[in-house]
Every structure is written in structure tokens, then in C-alpha cells.
Amino acid sequence: xxxxxxxxxxxxxxxxxxxxxxxxxxxxxxxxxxxxxxxxxxxxxxxxxxxxxxxxxxxxxxxxxxxxxxxxxxxxxxxxxxxxxxxxxxxxxxxxxxxxxxxxxxxxxxxxxxxxxxxxxxxxxxxxxxxxxxxxxxxxxxxxxxxxxxxxxxxxxxxxxxxxxxxxxxxxxxxxxxxxxxxxxxxxxxxxxxxxxxxxxxxxxxxxxxxxxxxxxxxxxxxxxxxxxxxxxxxxxxxxxxxxxxxxxxxxxxxxxxxxxxxxxxxxxxxxxxxxxxxxxxxxxxxxxxxxxxxxxxxxxxxxxxxxxxxxxxxxxxxxxxxxxxxxxxxxxxxxxxxxx
Amino acid sequence: xxxxxxxxxxxxxxxxxxxxxxxxxxxxxxxxxxxxxxxxxxxxxxxxxxxxxxxxxxxxxxxxxxxxxxxxxxxxxxxxxxxxxxxxxxxxxxxxxxxxxxxxxxxxxxxxxxxxxxxxxxxxxxxxxxxxxxxxxxxxxxxxxxxxxxxxxxxxxxxxxxxxxxxxxxxxxxxxxxxxxxxxxxxxxxxxxxxxxxxxxxxxxxxxxxxxxxxxxxxxxxxxxxxxxxxxxxxxxxxxxxxxxxxxxxxxxxxxxxxxxxxxxxxxxxxxxxxxxxxxxxxxxxxxxxxxxxxxxxxxxxxxxxxxxxxxxxxxxxxxxxxxxxxxxxxxxxxxxxxxx
Numbered sequence: 001x002x003x004x005x006x007x008x009x010x011x012x013x014x015x016x017x018x019x020x021x022x023x024x025x026x027x028x029x030x031x032x033x034x035x036x037x038x039x040x041x042x043x044x045x046x047x048x049x050x051x052x053x054x055x056x057x058x059x060x061x062x063x064x065x066x067x068x069x070x071x072x073x074x075x076x077x078x079x080x081x082x083x084x085x086x087x088x089x090x091x092x093x094x095x096x097x098x099x100x101x102x103x104x105x106x107x108x109x110x111x112x113x114x115x116x117x118x119x120x121x122x123x124x125x126x127x128x129x130x131x132x133x134x135x136x137x138x139x140x141x142x143x144x145x146x147x148x149x150x151x152x153x154x155x156x157x158x159x160x161x162x163x164x165x166x167x168x169x170x171x172x173x174x175x176x177x178x179x180x181x182x183x184x185x186x187x188x189x190x191x192x193x194x195x196x197x198x199x200x201x202x203x204x205x206x207x208x209x210x211x212x213x214x215x216x217x218x219x220x221x222x223x224x225x226x227x228x229x230x231x232x233x234x235x236x237x238x239x240x241x242x243x244x245x246x247x248x249x250x251x252x253x254x255x256x257x258x259x260x261x262x263x264x265x266x267x268x269x270x271x272x273x274x275x276x277x278x279x280x281x282x283x284x285x286x287x288x289x290x291x292x293x294x295x296x297x298x299x300x301x302x303x304x305x306x307x308x309x310x311x312x313x314x315x316x317x318x319x320x321x322x323x324x325x326x327x328x329x330x331x332x333x334x335x336x337x338x339x340x341x
Numbered sequence: 342x343x344x345x346x347x348x349x350x351x352x353x354x355x356x357x358x359x360x361x362x363x364x365x366x367x368x369x370x371x372x373x374x375x376x377x378x379x380x381x382x383x384x385x386x387x388x389x390x391x392x393x394x395x396x397x398x399x400x401x402x403x404x405x406x407x408x409x410x411x412x413x414x415x416x417x418x419x420x421x422x423x424x425x426x427x428x429x430x431x432x433x434x435x436x437x438x439x440x441x442x443x444x445x446x447x448x449x450x451x452x453x454x455x456x457x458x459x460x461x462x463x464x465x466x467x468x469x470x471x472x473x474x475x476x477x478x479x480x481x482x483x484x485x486x487x488x489x490x491x492x493x494x495x496x497x498x499x500x501x502x503x504x505x506x507x508x509x510x511x512x513x514x515x516x517x518x519x520x521x522x523x524x525x526x527x528x529x530x531x532x533x534x535x536x537x538x539x540x541x542x543x544x545x546x547x548x549x550x551x552x553x554x555x556x557x558x559x560x561x562x563x564x565x566x567x568x569x570x571x572x573x574x575x576x577x578x579x580x581x582x583x584x585x586x587x588x589x590x591x592x593x594x595x596x597x598x599x600x601x602x603x604x605x606x607x608x609x610x611x612x613x614x615x616x617x618x619x620x621x622x623x624x625x626x627x628x629x630x631x632x633x634x635x636x637x638x639x640x641x642x643x644x645x646x647x648x649x650x651x652x653x654x655x656x657x658x659x660x661x662x663x664x665x666x667x668x669x670x671x672x673x674x675x676x677x678x679x680x681x682x
Contacts, residue, residue, distance in 0.1 A: 144527070151490070151527040186485070186492040191544035191579045195568040196537040203532035223575075227536040227568035233604025234564075237630030237641035238532045263574025269610045289578035300578035 001341065002304065003325040003332070004058070005139075006176065006222055006258050006282030007066035007107075009096055011053040013045040016095065020074065020088065027080040036091060046098055053286055055106060061304050063283070067325075067332065068096050069110035069141050072287075073189055075180040077146035082116040082123055089114035089127055097135035104339070108332055110139040110176070113164075115146040117153065122163035132171050138332040139220075140168070142175040144201050149184030149193055156201055156219075157208030165214050172330045174218035174256075177201040190288035198226025202255065206239055206247070211254040218254055218328055220280060224261035224270055232273045248275070256328055258282035259303045259320065262289055267306035276316040280324050281307060342682065343645065344666040344673070345399070346480075347517065347563055347599050347623030348407035348448075350437055352394040354386040357436065361415065361429065368421040377428060387439055394627055396447060402645050404624070408666075408673065409437050410451035410482050413628075414530055416521040418487035423457040423464055430455035430468055438476035445680070449673055451480040451517070454505075456487040458494070463504035473512050479673040480561075481509070483516040485542050490525030490534055497542055497560075498549030506555050513671045515559035515597075518542040531629035539567025543596065547580055547588070552595040559595055559669055561621060565602035565611055573614045589616070597669055599623035600644045600661065603630055608647035617657040621665050622648060 019039040026033045058066065070092030077085055089112050096109040111131035113124040131137035142164070145151050154160040156177070168175055179197035187193040198221050204210075211217060221228065228235060236247055244250045256278050261267050270279060282303065289300045298305060307320055326333035360380040367374045399407065411433030418426055430453050437450040452472035454465040472478035483505070486492050495501040497518070509516055520538035528534040539562050545551075552558060562569065569576060577588055585591045597619050602608050611620060623644065630641045639646055648661055667674035 149492070151525055153527070155527050184492055186494070186496050186541055186545070188544045188548050188579075191547065191576065192537075192541045195540050195572060196533075199536050199540075199568065200527055200533045203529045204527070206532065207529050224571065227540065227571065230565065230568065230571035230607050230610060231536060231602060231604075233602070233607060233634065233641050234630055235532065236634065237603055237632050238529075240632045240635075241630065261572060261574070262578055263572075263614070265610050265614050266571050266574060269571060269606050273604070273606050289575055289582065291578050291581045293574065293577065294581075300574050 001064045001322045003322050004063045004066040004283050005280045005325050006260055006284045007068045008071045010071045010286050011049045012095055013041050013049055015041050024079055027084055047102055050099055057285055066107050067110050068099055068107040070096055070112040072178050073181045075112050077115040077143055077180055078117055078148035078183055082119045085116045086114040093131050109135050109137045111137040112141050115143050117147040121161050125167050128167055138329045139174045141178045143180055144177055145179050149182035149187045155204040157204050157210045165217050169214055169216050174220055174328050176220040176222055178222055194223055195226040198223050202228045205251055220256045220258055222258045222260055225257040229270045229273045252278050256280050260284045262300040264306050267310055271310045271312050276319050279320050281321045342405045342663045344663050345404045345407040345624050346621045346666050347601055347625045348409045349412045351412045351627050352390045353436055354382050354390055356382050365420055368425055388443055391440055398626055407448055408451050409440055409448040411437055411453040413519050414522045416453050418456040418484055419458055419489035419524055423460045426457045427455040434472050450476050450478045452478040453482050456484050458488040462502050466508050469508055479670045480515045482519045484521055485518055486520050490523035490528045496545040498545050498551045506558050510555055510557050515561055515669050517561040517563055519563055535564055536567040539564050543569045546592055561597045561599055563599045563601055566598040570611045570614045593619050597621050601625045603641040605647050608651055612651045612653050617660050620661050622662045
């Protein structure tokens with residue numbers, strides 16, 4: 001099986017964006033917020049957007065299954081207050097749930113959280129529980145910077161986040177650490193903020209003993225780990241200077257990297273530097289980089305090609321494509337087994 | 342020749358730090374600032390710190406020359422106001438000047454700028470001119486985030502910075518884009534903020550037409566370009582999506598990457614992905630990562646070994662070690678020629 005652990009519903013029906021824009025306008029103007037019931041999206045609307053986009057490309061590329069979460073840039077936790085984020089998260093999570101119901105062989109949901117700047121992350125627990133129990137969510141996306149490029153929340157190693165981690169551990173639910181839209185003019189969202197978020201999150205883990213407190217907590221650092229694998233020597237050296245254990249022991253029981261690195265040399269480095277057990281196949285396709293690489297004639301985000309071409313053993317390839325995902329996303333594995341897969 | 346384009350005076354005599362701590366305390370307490378004349382550092386003090394540290398290691402590693410600037414983490418432009426930064430920059434620049442006078446064969450100065458959050462960068466021009474004219478500075482370090490992790494200055498592509506660029510162009514002086522200490526608990530200074538600064542600066546250039554306005558402006562992105570070479574496919578794809586020219590044309594006449602990447606696979610990727618003409622040898626030694634890699638038995642920051650072991654032609658190695666630095670740092674080349682080198 002080929003499991004893509006990082007897909008977002010970037011192609012959701014336009015009505016979803018239109019509703020969100022109404023909500024944002026109401027927040028900005030202080031007028032009445034739109035009702036959830038004003039948003040009407042039919043199963044056919046969903047089928048169309050998926051069949052013409054994600055599913056078509058999954059078939060072309062031979063991906064079997066995508067862990068599917070709401071569009072990252074649209075999480076925009078900085079908008080409004082907790083109530084606004086809650087309503088928006090509930091809507092987006094329901095959309096991904098519906099996709100997974102309509103295409104049960106191809107999509108499994110992961111949840112966004114109703115984070116809001118300055119609000120206790122424990123407030124996200126009810127939505128998290130709802131998504132696990134009602135929707136069968138197999139993971140969550142956790143935004144380390146709900147302010148959107150202003151980075152005024154405590155680091156991920158702070159006790160601020162612990163109530164959420166306790167729930168993640170209880171459900172054995174991995175968290176992909178994924179920022180959202182940047183509101184800071186310094187940071188281009190997909191060209192700087194995403195990668196910075198990845199590097200920052202990893203270093204927050206390194207410079208702490210978070211996983212001593214939560215030995216079974218699992219973080220996926222997306223976009224190939226930001227700058228981390230390229231600077232693996234730097235991070236090994238920093239761990240040494242900070243008198244931390246070797247990274248294998250200190251972080252690699254808990255931290256995993258996806259393969260959203262959009263060229264062959266990047267994937268070659270990733271698979272050479274990071275232990276294979278810590279690499280999860282992903283493309284984030286129909287995402288940040290949708291074009292065709294003129295050098296190869298294939299989509300930049302067609303990461304399966306790079307994994308196929310990497311100089312690794314078949315067993316390593318199996319782990320990256322399927323084995324590791326089943327291990328890290330234990331609820332996904334259970335779900336697949338219930339489906340007889 | 343082996344030219345290390347990225348060295349800081351991290352080992353300056355303790356009296357320098359003591360003076361700075363007095364200055365910071367006075368800023369915090371609103372008391373009288375210390376006088377510059379209170380700081381007394383003899384030539385012997387300088388000789389000792391250099392001979393026992395940078396020069397010793399340069400000899401061990403076979404580096405001939407270091408472009409030497411004040412300690413990056415100590416620039417701390419967020420401290421106090423423009424006056425405070427000015428005094429501090431003048432002191433630090435003089436220190437590097439004195440190093441270059443005492444060891445003219447081995448060190449050439451680069452200047453830090455007296456930046457201050459919210460202050461017009463044009464105010465840095467007098468110090469820049471002084472360092473070029475009186476000290477023979479061959480480059481400057483430009484901090485894109487003088488607030489120290491709060492990123493509230495405009496992006497480097499903004500006209501805010503143009504007066505400074507005009508002066509850089511006039512002197513044909515390259516700028517290394519280098520952040521300083523992070524005051525934001527989210528960002529570990531050397532493990533996150535530095536790399537994020539590099540990635541952010543590159544993307545600010547990519548998402549603009551800065552080099553159409555300044556076709557001869559030259560930026561060095563340190564620390565191997567942050568996350569950029571590892572994600573070169575992503576950046577090529579983003580340039581395409583943003584309808585920019587190919588990166589070679591759009592940025593690579595103006596943007597250069599140093600080799601401060603502290604393991605072999607990182608340097609292998611850098612030299613494979615980035616055109617050789619855009620790579621400048623550097624180690625930032627006695628810097629962020631001072632330890633010995635237990636896997637190799639050599640210092641993590643002994644980057645010369647990685648360049649030597651990279652699968653590149655001798656001509657490429659010459660360019661990385663010397664040729665490119667002479668081209669990018671034209672004042673360094675002129676200086677060396679005056680020395681008969």
C-alpha cells in the first residue's frame with residue numbers, strides 16, 4: 001500500500017471558502033456571524049472536487065490512501081476568537097469526514113483543532129474527542145503558532161500544551177505540527193513560514209525533555225522536517241552542546257519526518273540522514289507547489305517518484321510507503337485492519 | 342587560498358562582554374551608560390584570544406584567511422535605541438579592525454551595522470562608510486530582524502532598506518544576511534532563528550523584484566542557505582507559481598550561499614543543487630556548534646573536510662574556496678592584490 005500521510009482538502013467546494021469569507025467579514029465588522037446552516041455542500045459537490053482532483057492524481061500516481069485534513073492555510077487560527085475557530089474547525093473537520101465516508105478506500109480523516117491565540121489548548125479537547133469518536137480521525141494537526149507568524153505562544157515543550165498531549169497520548173493519536181497562514185509580511189506562508197515552523201518545532205523538542213514527560217507522544221514534522229535533515233550535523237552538535245542524549249534516543253522515538261521535499265536530491269538526503277523508521281511518505285499534493293518541474297516533466301510534488309528512485313532497499317521503501325504509517329498512526333492501522341487491509 | 346567568508350570574533354576578551362553587560366544594565370535601569378573609554382583591551386589581549394583560538398584552528402585546518410565580523414549573537418540590535426546600537430557597533434567593528442591589523446595575513450574585517458528596531462536603516466550608513474574607509478571592511482552583516490525574533494521590520498524587498506542598498510551598491514559591498522540573538526522563547530537562537538532567518542530572507546528575495554532594482558546588489562545567505570537548498574525544488578516551484586523567472590536568472594546573480602552545513606550529506610546536497618558559482622566556503626568556526634562529531638572524530642564545523650570529500654571537480658573546489666569569494670567580495674580581492682596575493 002501507498003499511504004500519503006499529508007493531504008489537505010485544498011480543493012473543497014467554493015461554497016466553503018465563501019462561507020468562511022462571510023465569517024471573517026463578520027468578525028472584522030463586528031456584525032452577526034453566519035450560521036453553519038447557511039453552508040450547503042452536497043455529497044455530489046464533494047465527490048466532484050475529489051474525483052477531479054485528489055483522487056484522479058492519487059490514481060495517476062498509484063497512491064492508495066491519504067490521511068486527509070482541512071486545508072492548512074485556511075485553518076487561520078488567528079481569525080476571531082475561540083468560538084469562531086471552533087465553528088470553523090467543526091465545519092472543516094466534517095468536510096474531511098464526509099470525504100472519508102464517500103471514499104472509504106482512499107481517505108481517512110485527520111482533524112484540525114479550534115486553536116485560538118492566547119487560549120488554553122485544553123479548549124481543543126472536545127473537538128479532538130468528537131473527531132476521534134464520531135469521525136474516526138487518526139491524527140490531528142497542531143499549530144505551534146496560532147497567531148500566524150507572530151509566534152507569541154509558548155514553545156511546544158511548555159506545560160501550556162500538556163493537557164492536549166495527555167489527550168493525544170490517551171488516544172495514541174499523532175500530531176502533525178503544521179502552521180497555517182502567515183499574517184506577518186516577513187514570512188511567505190508556504191515559502192518561509194511552513195519551513196520555519198518545522199525547524200522551530202523540531203528545535204523546541206530538542207531543547208527540552210518533552211518526550212521524557214510523554215514517552216509515547218508522536219509528532220510528525222512535515223515538509224521533510226523543514227531545515228532539519230539538511231542541517232542534521234548542526235542539530236547533532238547542538239544536542240551535544242546542550243548535554244542532551246543522542247538524537248536517536250532523545251527525539252527519534254517520537255519525531256517523524258514526512259517526504260514533502262520536492263526534488264530528488266532532497267529526498268536522497270532525507271533517506272540517507274534520517275533513520276528509515278522515522279520517514280513517512282507524503283506529498284501534500286495539490287498544495288503549496290502545484291506546477292510541473294520543467295527539468296523532469298513531472299509535478300514537483302510527485303514525491304513517490306523520488307522515493308522510488310532513492311537508493312534504498314525494498315524493505316525501506318515499504319516502511320516509508322506503508323509500514324511506518326501503520327506504526328505511527330495506530331488508529332489508521334486498526335481502521336485498515338477492520339477494512340481487511 | 343582558502344578563504345572562510347563567515348567568521349565572528351566569538352572569543353573576544355572578556356572585558357568586551359563585561360562592558361556590554363554594563364551597557365545593557367544601564368539601558369534596563371535607565372542609569373548612566375558606560376563610557377567607551379572605560380573599555381580597555383590591549384593588543385596583547387587580542388593577540389592571545391586570536392592565537393589560541395581562531396588562528397590556531399585556521400592553521401590546523403589550513404584556512405588562509407577569514408572575513409571576520411563581530412559576534413553575531415552579540416549584535417543584539419534589540420537592546421536600547423539607535424545610540425546604544427551605534428556605540429556598540431563602533432566598539433565591535435573596531436575590535437575586528439584591530440584583529441585585521443594585528444594579523445593582516447589572516448583576517449579581513451566585515452562590519453556589523455548599528456541597526457535598531459523601528460529606526461530607518463539609512464542611519465547605519467555613517468558607520469558603514471567609516472568601516473569601509475577607515476577599516477577596509479569588505480562586507481557588512483545585515484540583520485533582517487533587528488527586533489530579535491519578533492520580525493516586525495519590513496521584508497528585505499521593501500523600500501525601507503533601499504537607502505542602505507544604494508550605499509552597498511556604491512561600494513560594491515556584499516551583505517551577509519545574518520540575524521542575531523532571539524528574544525522570542527519560540528526560537529532557539531542558533532538552532533531555529535538563524536536557519537529561519539536564512540530561509541525567510543531568501544523567500545523575501547524570491548517573492549519580489551529586488552534585484553531588478555539593484556542588479557549588482559549581493560547577498561550572502563549563511564548557514565548553507567537555511568532550508569533553501571534542501572527544498573530547492575519547492576523554491577523552483579514557488580518561483581514558477583509566482584510567475585518569476587527561473588531562479589538562476591531571478592536570484593542567482595545576486596544571492597550566494599555559504600558552506601556552514603555541518604555534515605557531509607548536507608554539503609553534498611549543497612554542491613549538487615546550487616550552482617558552484619554561488620557557493621562560498623565558510624565554517625563559522627568557534628561558533629554555534631563547537632563540538633567534535635563522535636561519528637567522524639572531527640569538529641562538526643570543520644567544513645573544509647566536507648568540501649574536500651564532495652564529488653566535485655578541482656576547479657569547483659577552487660571556486661568555492663577562493664575564486665567565488667574574490668568575485669563576490671571585490672574589495673577583498675583588491676585588498677589581497679595589494680598584498681600581492
